[in-house]
Amino acid sequence: MPIRLSRRTLLTGSAAIAGAAMLPRVPLAGEGKAIDLTAGPARLPLVGKGHPETLVWAYNGRVPGPELRFRQGDTARIAFANGLPEVTTIHWHGLRVPNNMDGVPHLSQTEVPSGGRFAYEFALKDAGTFWYHPHSNSGVQLAHGLSGAFIVEEREPIRVDRDLLWVLGDWRLTKEAEIAGGFGHPMDSTHAGRIGNTVTVNGAILDEVPVRAGERVRLRLINTANARVFALEFKGHDPQVIALDGQPMPPHAPKGGKVILAPGQRADLVLDMAGKPGERFDVVDGFYPRMAYRLTRLTYGTEAPLRESPLDAPIALAPNPLPEPDLANAVRQDVILDGGMHGAMPKGAGPRGPFWALNGQAPMGHHMEPLITAKRGQTLVTTFVNETGWWHPMHLHGFPFRVLKHNGEPTPHREWRDTVLLGPEETAEIAFVAEEAGDWMLHCHILEHQETGMMAVLKVTA
Numbered sequence: 272m273p274i275r276l277s278r279r280t281l282l283t284g285s286a287a288i289a290g291a292a293m294l295p296r297v298p299l300a301g302e303g304k305a306i307d308l309t310a311g312p313a314r315l316p317l318v319g320k321g322h323p324e325t326l327v328w329a330y331n332g333r334v335p336g337p338e339l340r341f342r343q344g345d346t347a348r349i350a351f352a353n354g355l356p357e358v359t360t361i362h363w364h365g366l367r368v369p370n371n372m373d374g375v376p377h378l379s380q381t382e383v384p385s386g387g388r389f390a391y392e393f394a395l396k397d398a399g400t401f402w403y404h405p406h407s408n409s410g411v412q413l414a415h416g417l418s419g420a421f422i423v424e425e426r427e428p429i430r431v432d433r434d435l436l437w438v439l440g441d442w443r444l445t446k447e448a449e450i451a452g453g454f455g456h457p458m459d460s461t462h463a464g465r466i467g468n469t470v471t472v473n474g475a476i477l478d479e480v481p482v483r484a485g486e487r488v489r490l491r492l493i494n495t496a497n498a499r500v501f502a503l504e505f506k507g508h509d510p511q512v513i514a515l516d517g518q519p520m521p522p523h524a525p526k527g528g529k530v531i532l533a534p535g536q537r538a539d540l541v542l543d544m545a546g547k548p549g550e551r552f553d554v555v556d557g558f559y560p561r562m563a564y565r566l567t568r569l570t571y572g573t574e575a576p577l578r579e580s581p582l583d584a585p586i587a588l589a590p591n592p593l594p595e596p597d598l599a600n601a602v603r604q605d606v607i608l609d610g611g612m613h614g615a616m617p618k619g620a621g622p623r624g625p626f627w628a629l630n631g632q633a634p635m636g637h638h639m640e641p642l643i644t645a646k647r648g649q650t651l652v653t654t655f656v657n658e659t660g661w662w663h664p665m666h667l668h669g670f671p672f673r674v675l676k677h678n679g680e681p682t683p684h685r686e687w688r689d690t691v692l693l694g695p696e697e698t699a700e701i702a703f704v705a706e707e708a709g710d711w712m713l714h715c716h717i718l719e720h721q722e723t724g725m726m727a728v729l730k731v732t733a
């Protein structure tokens with residue numbers, strides 16, 4: 272029985288300090304050197320002092336996995352070893368990699384058996400905040416802690432005083448701080464997915480983040496949760512969004528002051544610490560309004576401000592070299608999201624699903640007929656139509672896309688993303704160039720939806 276290691280744990284909980292949740296950083300990898308990454312079981316103090324340790328699955332014994340850092344133009348080489356009791360793969364979420372490096376079992380690679388190895392290698396075309404996670408048995412493997420940040424630094428980074436990373440995690444734990452079972456339960460699959468009862472930042476409950484008055488921080492946010500959506504509000508501060516899903520966009524204040532992060536999504540913020548020495552400000556997650564809670568608190572040190580007025584330096588990032596969609600010659604297609612509780616269940620649905628479908632189609636076993644077929648170089652304009660009563664972050668592998676319209680209205684920034692969030696009954700129109708041949712996944716990043724039908728293939732032919 273999952274108990275609430277409650278909001279209260281989050282509010283008053285352990286005396287975790289920011290230092291305890293600092294991520295070990297893999298130094299910028301030199302050309303040619305491979306980084307060893309091993310997945311396996313580990314015991315970690317997830318909830319903090321006064322609670323038992325949690326048996327997790329981790330990369331290199333850490334949750335989240337090591338922060339992999341490269342520079343744009345580098346080649347990433349990852350020597351992966353599978354120490355898990357089951358098969359796995361790694362997907363490099365948001366990165367433009369060759370199809371055979373994309374980590375999708377039965378589609379782009381053979382699963383890495385327990386005890387097996389796989390060498391991933393790809394050039395880094397884009398700078399930004401990305402992440403990595405398994406694509407086998409995803410609902411179980413991610414919920415056990417397998418994910419990590421993948422940061423590609425710009426050739427010319429913007430000037431900030433500190434670059435901070437918050438990897439957001441969401442866990443469903445028992446009273447004993449063990450990961451609760453019940454994976455694949457239709458109650459999660461047909462509703463909002465496996466939403467947990469304990470939220471972590473960099474693998475720990477984070478009570479305080481020490482900051483200094485006057486400093487400028489670049490804050491990278493990654494939502495690695497199976498199903499939880501975040502809406503972060505930085506009380507007393509005026510964050511500027513400079514990138515979404517790793518892709519730069521004109522700096523702007525988030526709509527309604529809230530940074531929305533659905534599973535899979537990232538945001539890069541510039542935060543000028545405008546408070547005074549000794550002050551404290553809450554960071555609140557209010558996506559589910561009746562369950563709003565304090566995620567953490569910005570705690571100002573007592574030292575004198577670093578500077579009296581905000582740093583006068585540009586914060587706009589240079590765009591990545593993405594191919595621009597050719598809208599005049601685009602192939603257009605609708606993708607209808609259907610299913611879920613109170614929705615139309617796909618034909619042939621059994622007690623374990625499929626519960627969801629894209630254009631009436633759900634994968635059967637490992638076999639997936641392509642939902643969309645395109646020629647390499649073709650521009651596609653795809654309209655997602657959510658006919659369900661649920662939220663769905665739709666993620667496309669291989670090709671970052673521009674979001675052209677939301678509910679029929681042009682978007683102000685036509686932002687590049689790799690995951691677009693659709694609310695109940697909403698629509699979103701996206702455009703991208705299918706620049707690489709191969710079979711690419713398109714799926715909802717609520718993993719319990721992905722695994723029960725909300726998953727399809729885009730086939731790009733040479």
Ligand code: C2O
Binds near residue numbers: 406712
């Ligand atoms: Cu991050 Cu196919 O997913």
Ligand code: CU
Binds near residue numbers: 725
């Ligand atoms: Cu979904």
